[in-house]
Amino acid sequence: xxxxxxxxxxxxxxxxxxxxxxxxxxxxxxxxxxxxxxxxxxxxxxxxxxxxxxxxxxxxxxxxxxxxxxxxxxxxxxxxxxxxxxxxxxxxxxxxxxxxxxxxxxxxxxxxxxxxxxxxxxxxxxxxxxxxxxxxxxxxxxxxxxxxxxxxxxxxxxxxxxxxxxxxxxxxxxxxxxxxxxxxxxxxxxxxxxxxxxxxxxxxxxxxxxxxxxxxxxxxxxxxxxxxxxxxxxxxxxxxxxxxxxxxxxxxxxxxxxxxxxxxxxxxxxxxxxxxxxxxxxxxxxxxxxxxxxxxxxxxxxxxxxxxxxxxxxxxxxxxxxxxxxxxxxxxxxxxxxxxxxxxxxxxxxxxxxxxxxxxxxxxxxxxxxxxxxxxxxxxxxxxxxxxxxxxxxxxxxxxxxxxxxxxxxxxxxxxxxxxxxxxxxxxxxxxxxxxx
Amino acid sequence: xxxxxxxxxxxxxxxxxxxxxxxxxxxxxxxxxxxxxxxxxxxxxxxxxxxxxxxxxxxxxxxxxxxxxxxxxxxxxxxxxxxxxxxxxxxxxxxxxxxxxxxxxxxxxxxxxxxxxxxxxxxxxxxxxxxxxxxxxxxxxxxxxxxxxxxxxxxxxxxxxxxxxxxxxxxxx
Numbered sequence: 001x002x003x004x005x006x007x008x009x010x011x012x013x014x015x016x017x018x019x020x021x022x023x024x025x026x027x028x029x030x031x032x033x034x035x036x037x038x039x040x041x042x043x044x045x046x047x048x049x050x051x052x053x054x055x056x057x058x059x060x061x062x063x064x065x066x067x068x069x070x071x072x073x074x075x076x077x078x079x080x081x082x083x084x085x086x087x088x089x090x091x092x093x094x095x096x097x098x099x100x101x102x103x104x105x106x107x108x109x110x111x112x113x114x115x116x117x118x119x120x121x122x123x124x125x126x127x128x129x130x131x132x133x134x135x136x137x138x139x140x141x142x143x144x145x146x147x148x149x150x151x152x153x154x155x156x157x158x159x160x161x162x163x164x165x166x167x168x169x170x171x172x173x174x175x176x177x178x179x180x181x182x183x184x185x186x187x188x189x190x191x192x193x194x195x196x197x198x199x200x201x202x203x204x205x206x207x208x209x210x211x212x213x214x215x216x217x218x219x220x221x222x223x224x225x226x227x228x229x230x231x232x233x234x235x236x237x238x239x240x241x242x243x244x245x246x247x248x249x250x251x252x253x254x255x256x257x258x259x260x261x262x263x264x265x266x267x268x269x270x271x272x273x274x275x276x277x278x279x280x281x282x283x284x285x286x287x288x289x290x291x292x293x294x295x296x297x298x299x300x301x302x303x304x305x306x307x308x309x310x311x312x313x314x315x316x317x318x319x320x321x322x323x324x325x326x327x328x329x330x331x332x333x334x335x336x337x338x339x340x341x342x343x344x345x346x347x348x349x350x351x352x353x354x355x356x357x358x359x360x361x362x363x364x365x366x367x368x369x370x371x372x373x374x375x376x377x378x379x380x381x382x383x384x385x386x387x388x389x390x391x392x393x394x395x396x397x398x399x400x401x402x403x404x405x406x407x408x409x410x411x412x413x414x415x416x417x418x419x420x421x422x423x424x425x426x427x428x429x430x431x432x433x434x435x436x437x
Numbered sequence: 438x439x440x441x442x443x444x445x446x447x448x449x450x451x452x453x454x455x456x457x458x459x460x461x462x463x464x465x466x467x468x469x470x471x472x473x474x475x476x477x478x479x480x481x482x483x484x485x486x487x488x489x490x491x492x493x494x495x496x497x498x499x500x501x502x503x504x505x506x507x508x509x510x511x512x513x514x515x516x517x518x519x520x521x522x523x524x525x526x527x528x529x530x531x532x533x534x535x536x537x538x539x540x541x542x543x544x545x546x547x548x549x550x551x552x553x554x555x556x557x558x559x560x561x562x563x564x565x566x567x568x569x570x571x572x573x574x575x576x577x578x579x580x581x582x583x584x585x586x587x588x589x590x591x592x593x594x595x596x597x598x599x600x601x602x603x604x605x606x607x608x609x610x
Contacts, residue, residue: 311534315522354491 003279003421005413013413016406023399027084030396038077042390078151079387084396085150086386089141091400093238094262094378095408096134097255101263102127103194104227104256110197110220115431116290119282121201121423122416123271127263128194129415130408135187137404142183142238146176152386155244167244174241182237186230193223204425213427231256239378242385246324248313254305255381261298261343262374264291265367270412272360272367279421285358286437292357295370299347303340328380331389335376342373375401441586442468442610443593444571445602446579450476453580456600457482460584463596468583471575490559494552501547505540 032038106124109117145152154160155167155174167174197216204212232252240251248254268291274280313321328336346369356362383391423429447453454476460467467483510529513519513536518527521535529536557563568576575581586593586607597605 307534307537311537314534317523352495 001279001421003274003413003416005417006277009409009413013406013409016402017410018406020399020401020403020406023395024084024088024403027087027396027399031081031084032077033081035073035077038073038080041080042076075388076390079390082151082386083390085141085145085152086382087396087400089138089152089386090375090379090382090397091404092134092137092141093382094375094401095130095404096138097259097378098263098266098408099128099130099134100190100231101256101259101261102267103131103190104224104231104260105263105267106197107193107220107223107227110216111224113217113428115428116287116435118423118426118429118432119280119287119435120267120271120291121426122419122421123267123274123280125198125201125419126412126416127266127270128198130411131194132187132191133407133411134404135191137407138238139183139187143180146180152382153242153244155241164244170244174244179237179241182233186234189226189230193219193226197223201423201426202419205420205423207425210427212425228252228256239381242382243324245320248309248321248324250305250309254302254309257298257302257305258374258377261295261302262371264294264298265370267291268295268363269367269371272364274416274421275360282422282433284436285360286435287432288360288363289354289357289437292351292363292366295363295366296347296351296357299343299370303344306340324384327384327388332380332384332391335380335393339373339376339380342369343377346373440610442608443584443586443597444604444606444608445582445584445597445600446572446604447582447601448579448603449601450474450580452601453582454479454482456597456602457582459600460582464587466585466587468585470583471570471572471581473576473578473580476580490552490556493555494548497551498544498548500551501544502540504547505536505543508543509536509539 032041102124106121106128108114109121109124144150146156148156151157155170156176161167161171196219200212200216200219204210204216235252235255236247239255240247268288271280271283271291272288275283310325313325316322347366350362351357351366379393379397426432445456447456450472453470453472457467457470457479461482461484470479470483472479513521513532514527514529518525521532524531526532570576570581571583572579572581588596590607594605
């Protein structure tokens with residue numbers, strides 16, 4: 001059966017994009033263009049340092065403090081100017097991660113030749129359609145950062161690097177040409193797999209043999225190797241390098257767990273939506289049950305990684321590592337702890353019960369909570385280093401979220417229209433249809 | 438006639454499952470089924486009540502978590518206050534990250550062990566317990582269904598043969 005996008009959905013996605021765009025534009029216009037404007041927004045800022053100037057006597061100190069004060073001014077300005085960029089970047093990255101997590105889930109299903117999931121292949125392929133456009137958007141934002149339109153990545157600033165020995169030592173890896181080349185290579189590699197797996201999947205529908213299925217199996221296995229290496233490096237590049245002094249060895253896994261659980265939740269949400277529209281009659285509640293089990297399990301896996309990272313840094317208490325969590329606990333207390341409730345406690349307690357994993361209403365509620373929780377997770381990764389304590393989930397952040405949500409919906413549901421919703425040529429499709437728990 | 442038992446032997450789990458469903462349709466009263474391994478879907482076909490062991494597991498986990506919290510608080514904070522990770526705060530809540538692994542392990546430990554013990558008690562299994570299998574081959578490759586004799590021998594024979602039974606016997610109980 002072919003899917004046709006409903007008028008309401010199309011309209012919703014366009015409204016989301018337009019409102020989101022207005023929100024983002026407002027964010028950019030409201031950001032201060034010079035220090036005077038920034039000072040107006042935060043009148044109390046900088047007063048304390050002025051008092052220090054009066055106290056100090058020696059000319060050397062005065063010079064130092066004057067310069068220090070100048071740095072503070074610039075710092076405040078940069079933080080406030082970063083805010084709309086960071087809002088844009090967090091949302092762009094978050095929705096890109098949904099399709100990046102889905103492509104990993106899809107490749108795992110293909111490589112493991114699983115019998116339960118082929119009825120969901122078309123839904124997953126629909127979500128991964130956003131991989132290329134989403135990747136291009138993220139790449140453009142990174143490119144603009146490299147061209148110094150914003151100060152998200154301070155290691156891109158030659159003046160900062162000149163004064164900073166730690167960043168100077170990393171310059172062999174953290175330099176603009178290599179950074180952009182890596183980003184291009186990763187996006188190209190992911191999109192290439194997506195292109196071929198989709199092509200073979202569609203070709204399999206019309207084929208009499210299973211050559212395409214076997215090809216898909218082979219490229220999926222190879223892709224998973226490529227994916228876990230590139231995904232890990234991507235997380236250092238695009239997220240960890242915002243904090244160029246700080247590092248964590250399990251960061252790649254942590255980001256992966258976050259995008260993976262979001263992706264599975266979105267697969268469940270879209271499946272439940274399509275079912276409620278009268279499509280996907282071959283998807284039964286055992287398929288939803290399996291997706292919910294994954295949501296439950298990967299939520300716990302995410303918490304395990306989050307806690308492992310947190311506890312080791314908390315315990316060892318090394319200054320350059322522990323600042324990462326200190327800024328988050330002091331300035332981001334609500335999103336930092338709130339995220340644990342949304343991403344761990346809520347799914348743990350609500351979908352622990354086996355019967356609840358088969359109820360569409362409960363699974364979709366938990367799915368929405370997980371999606372919001374992991375948006376906050378990405379928010380917590382980017383914002384503290386980009387805007388410091390000058391954060392707020394306001395018009396630019398919500399606008400960015402709405403814009404990319406609209407774009408994501410538009411791309412995904414358009415792709416779903418292009419092919420039958422059942423991958424009927426898949427050799428496991430009958431097993432999948434009669435799958436029951 | 439009521440206290441006579443019919444034993445139907447099967448040699449395939451799929452045939453057994455179909456036979457059990459067929460028996461249920463014909464209102465046979467199934468006393469017991471012996472299988473060498475768990476047959477998927479058999480519990481539902483016989484109409485067994487759903488197990489409540491999952492609820493017990495949750496309760497046991499909560500008990501384990503409570504024990505862990507009380508134990509760590511007593512050992513590390515009250516009885517012999519420890520300087521944990523260079524932070525001599527001597528407060529449970531400030532040191533809780535270092536207790537989380539123990540809390541997790543004891544939760545899993547209690548849930549798993551007490552669940553196994555509960556399962557054994559509920560199934561009346563203990564060391565040196567005599568086997569109840571009427572036919573030893575049901576521990577190897579045969580499947581046995583015991584039903585109450587609620588019909589004549591001929592009719593039952595015909596019916597059970599049709600469901601794929603390889604051997605049928607009648608005993609008093």
